[in-house]
Amino acid sequence: MRVHETSIDGVLRIELELQPNPDGWFKENFHRGKLAELGMDVVQHNVAHFEEAGIVRGIHAEPWDKYLSPTSGRVFAAIVELRPVPAFGRVEAFELGTADALYVPRGVGNSFCTLAPHTTYNFLVNEHWSPERVAVDLFDPELAIAWPDLPLKYTERDAANPALAALRA
Template identity: 40%
Template sequence: MSSATTSFTATTTEIPGLLLFDVSRVDDGRGWFQEKFHREKLVSVGLPEEFNVVQSSVAFNVEGSTRGFHAEPWDKYISIIDGNAFAAYLDLRAGDSFGKIVTTELRPDNAVFVPAGVANSYQCLSALHYLYSVNKHWTPDAYELYTFVNLADPDLDVEWPIPLTEAILSDKDRVHPRLRDVAPISL
């Protein structure tokens, strides 16, 4: 690959702290190169300086897989390696933006920073590899600290590209509470 480097640009959203990043790549006759996470470059365009990655994980999902809304007790930086997905983010933090939703398409040329207390959900429009980094280690006990919301909640009015009746959902994601039954998260 050439010695050129990739760059990041950030866009703020209606959910405070939720950032969308465009991520460039370098192409040549052999293929391409891309930095998925470069702390210094990301901080220079808006990533919170206190976000220190302690764990990165990757998940493979088949087309139609849909992950329900889940807010975790840590910050998360999300990107995908290949494919594309529809993503929805729901602010569950106490305050004026509680219940606010932002949607976007996840592609290999973008990334998202999700602050603690903001639930994320995604629907795979193709098979894909989903890469995410967090600033606290996941443990089985941490699952008890998550807050879930039912992705089929009609009050959310999310227009899923693949109808949920045709999507692949876990049994757990089918029975989460509606937003109106969830207490705002105090961080």
């Protein structure tokens, strides 16, 4: 596993070793000791599967750290600094495939768009789920996220998220 810092403090882009074999590939997606070195003690593993490209979720900042990685397909991930720091509102985007992962600390917003049909996305978290979260409009012009040029599908709940400016108030 190779870890790279990003422009958002604490967000790490992780390259996982994908080992091809005659049947496909193998990867070590989770290693407790390696994640503990990053400061994460996993308590829950969630898996989401999406049948179509263009499914968008987010922007959500939850009260837990997240380790995100696709096991099939590809995703475009947009990460937004939502903690009360000078870099508030900074966006960084990534394209993630099966050999990639992101570590996103609590309070940082994350969102994604499936780039391929039959995408499966893993979320490891260090706190059990709760409804508490901060959310921001996926299409807020201030964030200027360059979403993929696909027909996008998102939930009514995400479409109703407030603008970034509302979080400053």
